[in-house]
Amino acid sequence: MKNKDIIIVTLFSQVLSCNIILMALFLGLDLSTQQLKGVVIRDDFTFVYETLVVFDLELPQYKTTKGRVLHKNGVVTSPVLMWVDAISLLFCKLKNGLGDRIADIASIGGAAQQHGSVYWKDFENIKLDNNLALSKQFETHNVFTVTNSPTWEDSSTTEYCNELSSLHTPQKIAIISGSVPYERFTGNQISKVQKEFPEIYNNTERISLVSSFLPSILLGLYAPIEVSDASGMNLLDVQTRKWSQVLCDQELLSKLGPDPVFFGTAIGTIHDYFVSNYGFNKKCMICSMTGDNPGNLSFIDDLAQENSLNTHSPNTKLTIVVSLGTSDTIIFPIKAYPYSFENLLPSVDSYTGSILSHPNAPNEWAVLICYKNGSLAREFICNNLQENINNNPKLVSDKWGTFEKAYNYTQISPDQFGFYYILPEIIPKAKGIHRFTRISSREGHDRDSVVQTPSSSLYKHELISSIKIIDADARLIIKSQVMSMKLDCLRKNLDVRSDIEKLVITGGASKNDLILQTIADVFGLPTYTIDHDGDLGDESKDVSSLSMPAMAGAMSALKSFQKNFPPNASNSFNPTKSTYFLKLAKPPIHSNSLEYMNQMADFTYLRDYLASHT
Ligand SMILES: Nc1ncnc2c1ncn2[C@@H]1O[C@H](COP(=O)(O)OP(=O)(O)O)[C@@H](O)[C@H]1O
Numbered sequence: 001m002k003n004k005d006i007i008i009v010t011l012f013s014q015v016l017s018c019n020i021i022l023m024a025l026f027l028g029l030d031l032s033t034q035q036l037k038g039v040v041i042r043d044d045f046t047f048v049y050e051t052l053v054v055f056d057l058e059l060p061q062y063k064t065t066k067g068r069v070l071h072k073n074g075v076v077t078s079p080v081l082m083w084v085d086a087i088s089l090l091f092c093k094l095k096n097g098l099g100d101r102i103a104d105i106a107s108i109g110g111a112a113q114q115h116g117s118v119y120w121k122d123f124e125n126i127k128l129d130n131n132l133a134l135s136k137q138f139e140t141h142n143v144f145t146v147t148n149s150p151t152w153e154d155s156s157t158t159e160y161c162n163e164l165s166s167l168h169t170p171q172k173i174a175i176i177s178g179s180v181p182y183e184r185f186t187g188n189q190i191s192k193v194q195k196e197f198p199e200i201y202n203n204t205e206r207i208s209l210v211s212s213f214l215p216s217i218l219l220g221l222y223a224p225i226e227v228s229d230a231s232g233m234n235l236l237d238v239q240t241r242k243w244s245q246v247l248c249d250q251e252l253l254s255k256l257g258p259d260p261v262f263f264g265t266a267i268g269t270i271h272d273y274f275v276s277n278y279g280f281n282k283k284c285m286i287c288s289m290t291g292d293n294p295g296n297l298s299f300i301d302d303l304a305q306e307n308s309l310n311t312h313s314p315n316t317k318l319t320i321v322v323s324l325g326t327s328d329t330i331i332f333p334i335k336a337y338p339y340s341f342e343n344l345l346p347s348v349d350s351y352t353g354s355i356l357s358h359p360n361a362p363n364e365w366a367v368l369i370c371y372k373n374g375s376l377a378r379e380f381i382c383n384n385l386q387e388n389i390n391n392n393p394k395l396v397s398d399k400w401g402t403f404e405k406a407y408n409y410t411q412i413s414p415d416q417f418g419f420y421y422i423l424p425e426i427i428p429k430a431k432g433i434h435r436f437t438r439i440s441s442r443e444g445h446d447r448d449s450v451v452q453t454p455s456s457s458l459y460k461h462e463l464i465s466s467i468k469i470i471d472a473d474a475r476l477i478i479k480s481q482v483m484s485m486k487l488d489c490l491r492k493n494l495d496v497r498s499d500i501e502k503l504v505i506t507g508g509a510s511k512n513d514l515i516l517q518t519i520a521d522v523f524g525l526p527t528y529t530i531d532h533d534g535d536l537g538d539e540s541k542d543v544s545s546l547s548m549p550a551m552a553g554a555m556s557a558l559k560s561f562q563k564n565f566p567p568n569a570s571n572s573f574n575p576t577k578s579t580y581f582l583k584l585a586k587p588p589i590h591s592n593s594l595e596y597m598n599q600m601a602d603f604t605y606l607r608d609y610l611a612s613h614t
């Protein structure tokens with residue numbers, strides 16, 4: 001045992017007499033699209049342990065691809081029992097990794113993929129048998145009325161979005177709920193279950209988001225939904241933070257449970273099943289969990305406060321989080337709610353993107369812009385490039401190395417643009433893979449395949465079905481994805497140069513230097529990742545790869561514990577400052593920034609063209 005541990009043991013031995021926990025640790029979970037991650041930190045924020053369960057690899061019986069199942073007609077689901085098994089497996093790993101110290105976990109927080117829904121009945125009435133697997137018991141008792149949970153990639157609810165729009169108008173729905181109706185938003189997914197499977201709907205007692213399903217399992221009780229994640233449902237009044245009486249009927253209100261709570265609210269203690277099976281302390285507190293993107297926002301906010309930066313002052317320039325997980329998502333805080341019935345915006349398109357209630361600050365909100373074709377679209381290009389080289393991609397281990405080589409073969413040319421909407425995209429609403437190549441005249445080209453931009457440039461438009469993935473696509477996809485991010489920030493009235501100070505990049509693809517550099521160049525702003533001061537030993541990791549949402553969960557658990565057991569003479573709980581900080585990853589290269597700026601007008605025209613032509 002290190003000296004520091006001995007001191008903490010001494011400090012907490014007094015706490016133990018009050019039946020609290022010795023040598024507090026804090027667990028943060030992240031139930032994302034492809035995996036469940038867990039990060040353990042100490043009360044001084046230092047990293048202790050991390051583990052993860054990759055759904056496809058470790059739970060192959062559920063037959064998922066990248067954690068989900070793609071069905072016909074845009075339906076995308078994940079088996080809810082797979083998530084339950086993932087929790088059991090993660091806790092086994094945690095027990096092996098931490099040994100008896102699992103009992104020192106004082107509090108658990110977390111985050112999860114947004115919008116996905118879980119449908120339950122009779123969950124709170126089950127008497128769990130500590131000797132049987134959780135998933136078996138839930139299966140036997142038919143706890144889940146829908147066994148394949150619709151997730152954020154689902155695009156099968158257009159009909160229900162249109163119905164909602166015609167009932168209220170998209171503007172009214174955006175003013176109340178922060179977003180025009182989106183296919184993945186949970187309210188529209190619930191409408192689909194209600195209309196297409198009325199018996200199942202009637203039989204459903206409670207509906208959770210993935211982020212409230214996770215703490216529900218840990219509590220053995222239905223956990224409340226969290227405010228920021230509730231904003232991704234088209235059901236919440238995001239200004240009052242209460243379920244909207246306009247958008248929810250009485251029956252739905254009863255299934256949603258109480259009004260949402262802030263992120264990190266203490267909501268109970270862990271169920272005895274986890275105490276008996278894994279050695280958790282029975283006093284271990286469970287905190288409300290949020291969506292992965294609001295989790296990122298909360299983590300960056302915590303970090304700024306730890307470093308005495310006041311992100312809540314009106315003059316502070318923005319730090320924007322760009323998450324490159326399965327989705328590519330941008331999130332940033334705003335101090336005033338931008339929509340009102342008195343000042344309608346010029347068009348429905350002006351309401352594109354989402355306004356969420358802030359996870360922690362009562363009078364703030366956040367803008368969220370999400371792209372479905374993020375990492376998996378890049379992987380699609382990457383795998384195709386490898387197949388070009390070697391008909392068996394599995395034989396080549398360094399697939400991102402191949403991608404990087406292909407990227408570097410080509411220049412930032414104004415002569416080509418690519419759009420890679422392998423699954424139907426959220427922003428813009430477009431699908432298919434498209435390449436636009438500049439031509440000097442229409443001659444020799446099919447009339448319908450030539451697009452003329454306002455600057456009189458001519459582009460030949462090709463669909464990927466008729467062309468092959470080539471090296472150029474590596475650069476084109478990154479250019480296109482990042483230019484889209486900038487375009488949508490501009491369309492959300494951000495003056496990129498004067499409003500934004502930093503871009504913090506996180507998620508699996510933040511390991512990729514080319515992407516970090518392209519983001520810096522397109523925005524003309526420096527990109528940052530998160531680093532840690534001091535030696536974390538052999539297990540040293542940057543927070544981006546530890547999972548920022550899981551870190552946010554651990555931080556929220558720590559803060560909640562502190563709030564409920566404030567430092568005083570009897571417990572001496574006194575956490576030190578966080579040692580995480582923003583590390584400059586890539587400054588922008590001026591000549592590249594100019595090049596991208598010059599291409600923005602044509603890019604915008606071509607993206608809008610696709611939105612109205614696919
Ligand atoms: N070196 C890399 N370059 C680009 N993308 C990468 C790299 N390493 C991992 N990724 C991407 O990261 C993605 C997973 O990110 P992650 O944040 O763990 O996802 P999620 O949290 O949604 O489950 C993978 O789908 C993969 O495409």
Ligand SMILES: O=C(CO)[C@@H](O)[C@H](O)COP(=O)(O)O
Pocket residue numbers: 032033034112113114115152184232291292293323325326327328329368370
């Ligand atoms: O739909 C959204 C945000 O609105 C997605 O960002 C999901 O929250 C999935 O997150 P990742 O698994 O990509 O982190």
